[in-house]
Amino acid sequence: MEAMLNLFVSTRGSGKMMKEFLLNTGSTIEEGRLAKGGSKLTEDYTQECAVCEMNPGDFQDLGSPQKVKITSRDGRYSVAAYAHPEESIQSGQVFMPRAIWSNVVVDPETFSTGSPLYKGSPVQIEPTKEDVLSAEELVLKLYVRS
Amino acid sequence: MAFKNIICPVCGASCDDIQVELRGSKIVTKNACKMGNAKFWEIFSPHRIREPLLKESGSFCTALWDEAVDRAAMILVKAKRPLIFMGSETSCEAMQVGLHLAEFLGAIADSNSTVCHGPTAMGIQEAGRVGATAGQSKSRSDLVVYWGSNPLESMPRHMSRYGVYPRGYWTRRGRFDRTVITVDPRKSITARNSDLHIQLKPNTDYELLSALLTLLHGKKPHPSVEKVTGVSISEMEEMLERMLGCNFGAIYVGLGIASSFGKHRNAEAALNLVKELNNHTKFVIGALRGHCNVAGFNQIASYLYGYPFGLDFARGYPRYNPGEYTAVDVLREQDVDAALIVSADLVSHFPAACARYLAELPVACIDIAPCPTTMISQVVLPGVIDAMECDGTFYRLDDVPVYFQPFTGSPFSFTDSNEDTMKQIFQKVKEMKR
Numbered sequence: 001m002e003a004m005l006n007l008f009v010s011t012r013g014s015g016k017m018m019k020e021f022l023l024n025t026g027s028t029i030e031e032g033r034l035a036k037g038g039s040k041l042t043e044d045y046t047q048e049c050a051v052c053e054m055n056p057g058d059f060q061d062l063g064s065p066q067k068v069k070i071t072s073r074d075g076r077y078s079v080a081a082y083a084h085p086e087e088s089i090q091s092g093q094v095f096m097p098r099a100i101w102s103n104v105v106v107d108p109e110t111f112s113t114g115s116p117l118y119k120g121s122p123v124q125i126e127p128t129k130e131d132v133l134s135a136e137e138l139v140l141k142l143y144v145r146s
Numbered sequence: 147m148a149f150k151n152i153i154c155p156v157c158g159a160s161c162d163d164i165q166v167e168l169r170g171s172k173i174v175t176k177n178a179c180k181m182g183n184a185k186f187w188e189i190f191s192p193h194r195i196r197e198p199l200l201k202e203s204g205s206f207c208t209a210l211w212d213e214a215v216d217r218a219a220m221i222l223v224k225a226k227r228p229l230i231f232m233g234s235e236t237s238c239e240a241m242q243v244g245l246h247l248a249e250f251l252g253a254i255a256d257s258n259s260t261v262c263h264g265p266t267a268m269g270i271q272e273a274g275r276v277g278a279t280a281g282q283s284k285s286r287s288d289l290v291v292y293w294g295s296n297p298l299e300s301m302p303r304h305m306s307r308y309g310v311y312p313r314g315y316w317t318r319r320g321r322f323d324r325t326v327i328t329v330d331p332r333k334s335i336t337a338r339n340s341d342l343h344i345q346l347k348p349n350t351d352y353e354l355l356s357a358l359l360t361l362l363h364g365k366k367p368h369p370s371v372e373k374v375t376g377v378s379i380s381e382m383e384e385m386l387e388r389m390l391g392c393n394f395g396a397i398y399v400g401l402g403i404a405s406s407f408g409k410h411r412n413a414e415a416a417l418n419l420v421k422e423l424n425n426h427t428k429f430v431i432g433a434l435r436g437h438c439n440v441a442g443f444n445q446i447a448s449y450l451y452g453y454p455f456g457l458d459f460a461r462g463y464p465r466y467n468p469g470e471y472t473a474v475d476v477l478r479e480q481d482v483d484a485a486l487i488v489s490a491d492l493v494s495h496f497p498a499a500c501a502r503y504l505a506e507l508p509v510a511c512i513d514i515a516p517c518p519t520t521m522i523s524q525v526v527l528p529g530v531i532d533a534m535e536c537d538g539t540f541y542r543l544d545d546v547p548v549y550f551q552p553f554t555g556s557p558f559s560f561t562d563s564n565e566d567t568m569k570q571i572f573q574k575v576k577e578m579k580r
């Protein structure tokens with residue numbers, strides 16, 4: 001696990017920077033207020049939860065992007081979110097409110113416990129120009145097969 | 147009309163001091179936090195699901211109740227291996243019907259408690275637990291450790307009602323009589339309000355707990371632990387010194403323990419640390435359960451069938467093997483072929499591989515508001531809000547059962563509660579199987 005979690009930086013053919021982080025997901029009071037108030041399909045919920053908080057140093061290293069694309073370790077799933085620099089987060093880690101956006105990239109392995117890696121999933125992050133989708137758009141794009 | 151001592155059905159704190167005033171179609175609450183308030187307002191919210199919905203050719207249309215119950219039952223009866231998923235914001239009584247239904251169908255029964263503190267429950271199976279009720283901790287604890295938890299955002303009134311600020315018999319000065327330690331990789335708002343913040347690296351809880359145990363045994367941990375955990379040995383010593391110096395310590399573990407690498411072994415290590423601390427002073431440990439009745443499912447499933455979560459009835463008797471019969475795993479491995487989901491939003495809160503497969507299955511759900519899970523369902527049955535519109539039982543975060551009474555009735559003529567809806571589905575299933 002230690003080897004797998006090491007931070008690495010790589011550049012792709014496009015010249016865009018991609019970094020590996022450990023994703024921490026968790027509650028925020030506003031996420032709780034909106035989710036419990038039945039507002040998961042609203043713009044307010046998207047603005048609160050489709051967010052990736054990172055250390056200001058990492059944020060700068062990525063070119064201070066407005067939005068980032070977060071990709072799961074296996075590369076199968078990715079999601080765009082608004083990037084926010086946040087002093088409370090250590091370098092090499094990112095925080096996303098627990099919601100549909102973060103769970104797209106959470107590692108589904110449960111290590112024989114039934115509970116996935118909501119905290120500490122390795123993810124790759126790069127700046128993006130992709131649109132940040134609403135929960136509804138995300139379900140239609142990623143989950144519902146026409 | 148004003149009502150007192152109403153129980154909030156939102157998080158594991160199960161606050162029992164909510165005051166509610168109904169003014170026509172408006173509701174005013176006192177004492178509830180932001181999250182609680184938002185749920186109370188759901189009673190009259192415009193987006194509330196008030197009619198049964200059936201999906202026809204990809205879009206929803208309203209349906210008669212009996213027709214929708216029939217369709218939900220049909221989904222279950224036709225399946226070879228259905229999943230019955232009981233969310234946490236519903237009563238133990240509804241969960242009990244769900245478990246019996248799973249047994250009858252030979253289905254898998256699981257709940258939010260698995261993805262919440264399932265690993266903690268497994269840790270308890272390994273190591274046992276020295277626990278206390280929230281009231282005992284309130285009266286006695288002079289040191290509180292929030293390990294991998296951020297109660298100010300996940301259980302907003304925990305600190306003010308049970309953990310840190312309330313004045314108890316032996317903690318008369320409230321916060322001034324208590325030391326607060328937070329162990330969290332992030333400088334969360336709870337960490338900022340603590341006396342000591344141990345900022346460990348993610349996925350290193352087990353190593354930090356082991357190092358504390360080593361120090362407790364009077365030995366020095368290997369210096370490499372500093373690099374692994376990001377915490378210096380002197381910080382660990384300071385933390386342990388404060389823990390040993392208290393009269394009654396309470397550790398509240400959150401998903402930082404249960405959801406990160408190490409899982410149940412993290413929980414087991416924390417439970418063992420607490421056992422050993424009791425050789426020196428009084429220490430207890432409990433899970434900070436973010437969802438209302440997650441503790442309830444563990445209790446009900448354990449006393450009815452012997453296992454706390456992830457039960458497989460395929461052979462007619464309950465089997466338990468976390469990682470094999472648990473909801474995330476059966477969905478990831480595509481090992482179920484239909485689902486009934488009660489008061490839970492799996493599409494939002496399960497990893498993508500699981501949500502994607504779920505969206506391919508015939509799914510019936512019971513919910514109060516539109517969400518990603520209602521979007522992918524074929525049948526949506528309107529939910530009744532427990533503790534507001536019907537009575538029942540929740541288990542609080544400390545496993546104390548709390549009986550709740552409603553301040554208004556079910557808004558529907560066709561069902562009194564989620565328990566009632568589950569019974570109607572069960573009845574239909576029996577008729578169809580006959």
Ligand code: SF4
Pocket residue numbers: 154155156157158159160161177178179180181182183301302303304
């Ligand atoms: S702390 Fe939890 S139980 Fe108490 S009012 Fe807030 S949401 Fe409700």
